[in-house]
Amino acid sequence: MSQRIYVPRDSFALALGADKIAAVIQNEIAARGLDALVVRNGSRGMAWLEPMVEVETAGGRIAYGPVTPADVASLFAAGLLEGGDHPLSLGDPEQIPFLKRQQRLTFARCGIIDPLSLEDYEAHGGLAGLRNALAMPPLEIVKQVTESGLRGRGGAGFPTGIKWQTVHDAKATQKYIVCNADEGDSGTFADRMIMEGDPFVLIEGMIIAGIATGATHGYVYIRSEYPEAIKVMEEAIGIARHAGLLGWNVLGSPNLFDMEVRVGAGAYVCGEETALLNSLEGKRGVVRAKPPLPAIEGLFGKPTVINNLISLASVPIILDKGGAYYRDFGMGRSRGTIPIQIAGNVRYGGLFEAAFGLTLGEIVNDIGGGTATGRPIKAVQVGGPLGAYFPEKLFDTQFDYEAFTAVGGLIGHAGIVVFDDTADMLHMARFAMEFCAIESCGKCTPCRIGSTRGVEVLDKVRAGIEPERNLALVTDLCNTMKFGSLCALGGFTPYPVMSALTHFPDDFRPQVLPVAAE
Amino acid sequence: MMQAAGTEVMQRITDVVDALKEKDGALLPILHGIQDEFGYVPDESVPVIADALNLSRADVHGVVTFYHDYRKHPAGRHVLKICRAEACQALGGQALAERAMALLGIGFHETTTDNAFTLEPTFCLGLCACAPAAMLDNQLIARFDETKLAEIVKEIRS
Ligand SMILES: Cc1cc2nc3c(=O)[nH]c(=O)nc-3n(C[C@H](O)[C@H](O)[C@H](O)COP(=O)(O)O)c2cc1C
Ligand code: SF4
Ligand code: FES
Numbered sequence: 001m002s003q004r005i006y007v008p009r010d011s012f013a014l015a016l017g018a019d020k021i022a023a024v025i026q027n028e029i030a031a032r033g034l035d036a037l038v039v040r041n042g043s044r045g046m047a048w049l050e051p052m053v054e055v056e057t058a059g060g061r062i063a064y065g066p067v068t069p070a071d072v073a074s075l076f077a078a079g080l081l082e083g084g085d086h087p088l089s090l091g092d093p094e095q096i097p098f099l100k101r102q103q104r105l106t107f108a109r110c111g112i113i114d115p116l117s118l119e120d121y122e123a124h125g126g127l128a129g130l131r132n133a134l135a136m137p138p139l140e141i142v143k144q145v146t147e148s149g150l151r152g153r154g155g156a157g158f159p160t161g162i163k164w165q166t167v168h169d170a171k172a173t174q175k176y177i178v179c180n181a182d183e184g185d186s187g188t189f190a191d192r193m194i195m196e197g198d199p200f201v202l203i204e205g206m207i208i209a210g211i212a213t214g215a216t217h218g219y220v221y222i223r224s225e226y227p228e229a230i231k232v233m234e235e236a237i238g239i240a241r242h243a244g245l246l247g248w249n250v251l252g253s254p255n256l257f258d259m260e261v262r263v264g265a266g267a268y269v270c271g272e273e274t275a276l277l278n279s280l281e282g283k284r285g286v287v288r289a290k291p292p293l294p295a296i297e298g299l300f301g302k303p304t305v306i307n308n309l310i311s312l313a314s315v316p317i318i319l320d321k322g323g324a325y326y327r328d329f330g331m332g333r334s335r336g337t338i339p340i341q342i343a344g345n346v347r348y349g350g351l352f353e354a355a356f357g358l359t360l361g362e363i364v365n366d367i368g369g370g371t372a373t374g375r376p377i378k379a380v381q382v383g384g385p386l387g388a389y390f391p392e393k394l395f396d397t398q399f400d401y402e403a404f405t406a407v408g409g410l411i412g413h414a415g416i417v418v419f420d421d422t423a424d425m426l427h428m429a430r431f432a433m434e435f436c437a438i439e440s441c442g443k444c445t446p447c448r449i450g451s452t453r454g455v456e457v458l459d460k461v462r463a464g465i466e467p468e469r470n471l472a473l474v475t476d477l478c479n480t481m482k483f484g485s486l487c488a489l490g491g492f493t494p495y496p497v498m499s500a501l502t503h504f505p506d507d508f509r510p511q512v513l514p515v516a517a518e
Numbered sequence: 519m520m521q522a523a524g525t526e527v528m529q530r531i532t533d534v535v536d537a538l539k540e541k542d543g544a545l546l547p548i549l550h551g552i553q554d555e556f557g558y559v560p561d562e563s564v565p566v567i568a569d570a571l572n573l574s575r576a577d578v579h580g581v582v583t584f585y586h587d588y589r590k591h592p593a594g595r596h597v598l599k600i601c602r603a604e605a606c607q608a609l610g611g612q613a614l615a616e617r618a619m620a621l622l623g624i625g626f627h628e629t630t631t632d633n634a635f636t637l638e639p640t641f642c643l644g645l646c647a648c649a650p651a652a653m654l655d656n657q658l659i660a661r662f663d664e665t666k667l668a669e670i671v672k673e674i675r676s
Binding site for chain 2: 418
């Protein structure tokens with residue numbers, strides 16, 4: 001069997017020239033007449049090492065990175081296929097502390113397998129959860145998910161099992177499973193990494209959701225900003241259909257389940273579940289008032305499970321190992337693992353899956369290694385554009401839904417964006433308002449008008465016009481938005497704004513112009 | 519001549535619409551199809567789509583204008599999208615965007631006079647751990663910097 005050389009096809013690697021590296025490696029293989037083949041895997045999630053090339057040797061996998069096309073010839077000269085020594089050698093990738101410290105359940109295969117090989121998928125534990133599920137009554141599947149303590153990873157943290165129970169209990173001729181892969185939060189890429197690195201785990205999770213609730217059709221709503229994820233996902237669905245995993249008789253069972261990809265059109269608010277359903281129906285992505293819950297009247301008016309991609313991709317391991325196994329990770333009411341995405345101005349950025357309970361400080365300092373620029377950390381935004389900015393004094397906050405709520409923040413989709421001391425928090429507060437104004441669906445006045453007013457008022461603060469009065473106005477506006485908005489876009493934009501103002505008041509004071517040196 | 523061109527356009531619109539109109543919730547897939555075909559959503563397509571889906575023209579128009587992706591006018595030969603979101607800002611994304619504007623002499627949502635570039639903002643490309651990020655047509659770019667920007671501009675202008 002040909003020896004495998006892995007060159008990721010994950011967007012991190014592609015955006016850093018991985019296709020070119022793969023081509024140069026192919027040429028070297030041909031020129032040297034070697035019995036090797038290039039496999040395009042997903043990413044292990046160590047973004048600072050991308051593009052990270054791995055080779056399968058007799059003694060296990062050896063990684064090299066970050067590789068450029070110009071390094072390839074020297075890698076072969078150093079004996080790449082034997083895992084030869086080279087300045088870019090990282091040794092066994094699983095021994096790299098960033099990876100070694102993780103507890104990978106949802107991302108167990110990501111970066112390891114060929115994402116489009118169902119054989120690879122099964123050889124690494126794939127489909128075991130579905131096989132178990134097929135042998136259970138639907139309610140038992142729901143029970144396992146409930147027992148696991150899994151809560152929605154899209155932001156709201158709603159118990160997944162309860163949502164599924166509602167759809168299971170609803171009587172209807174047609175039900176749907178919708179995967180929310182809109183992943184619009186800055187600082188997040190977990191959904192993307194699964195789609196590009198282990199798409200079958202999502203397919204398996206959606207099939208299990210379908211069997212548990214009686215839904216026969218699924219949609220994956222992927223944002224248009226993810227062209228690679230769309231490609232891999234579509235291809236994977238085709239392969240799954242061909243293999244009898246999707247279609248009339250899922251794995252030879254009497255169950256029907258099929259699914260398709262739908263592509264968003266660049267509207268952040270379409271990540272909100274009811275706006276997403278409107279978008280899938282071909283309408284403007286305007287938020288719907290609840291009730292009715294999507295679980296009762298969702299897509300095309302039918303009972304619908306709408307879950308974040310990571311929620312669904314965590315289901316196969318739960319059905320494989322049992323709800324209790326998953327529940328035994330984590331703390332308090334935050335059970336299982338969470339793929340933390342460390343981004344922005346950080347030295348070791350990437351995806352870190354771990355049980356709930358790490359502190360923010362451990363994440364950004366011990367794991368993230370501080371800033372990329374080497375300057376002190378000033379602020380960390382957790383939970384995307386609607387999440388709060390944390391100063392260093394809150395770094396002992398534990399990664400847990402309740403702990404974050406207690407300090408005026410939210411975990412959201414678990415994206416963490418690090419800023420160094422050059423960050424201007426007045427600017428970031430203004431940006432939060434501007435983003436809300438650009439992305440507002442327009443339904444509520446506080447969100448639509450309030451955010452535009454917010455930008456104007458913060459501009460006045462910047463210009464030093466009546467700062468006291470205008471800052472009081474910002475606080476007022478935030479209160480109005482918080483209590484007068486239908487969804488979290490208008491309702492949570494006050495988090496980044498008010499946390500910036502509360503924790504970094506100096507940035508909001510009129511700039512004292514430096515006196516020219518005599 | 520003009521008329522022939524018009525007929526040809528209508529045919530292309532109809533082909534896209536016919537291929538997708540049977541899908542549930544077909545409007546977005548159709549609009550994506552039209553934009554893939556023409557690079558924007560021509561006004562002439564609105565009544566055809568409305569007709570095929572049994573919607574009013576106002577409905578279709580309302581959807582086209584709601585979503586940031588759909589262009590009402592053709593873009594330049596290349597579209598450069600620069601990420602404006604927080605993680606990219608944390609590593610100088612804003613300064614880079616301003617540099618691009620200065621270099622191209624245009625702002626966001628504008629096209630250069632030689633029609634080579636349209637500059638568009640985007641909010642996160644999922645490359646936030648390799649910031650700043652950009653996208654040239656369908657090509658993702660991470661660790662974007664002034665050197666990469668200058669190379670792109672030079673290569674396309676030459
Ligand atoms: C403005 C806004 C944007 C959102 N964006 C996303 C998103 O991109 N992905 C996501 O899964 N959930 C997003 N949500 C949360 C969804 O509304 C919903 O809670 C989630 O899809 C439910 O799935 P879960 O229970 O598995 O988390 C967003 C919510 C709001 C208010
Ligand atoms: S808060 Fe904003 S985005 Fe949410 S429903 Fe209201 S107007 Fe729409
Ligand atoms: S914030 Fe720019 S790529 Fe995510």
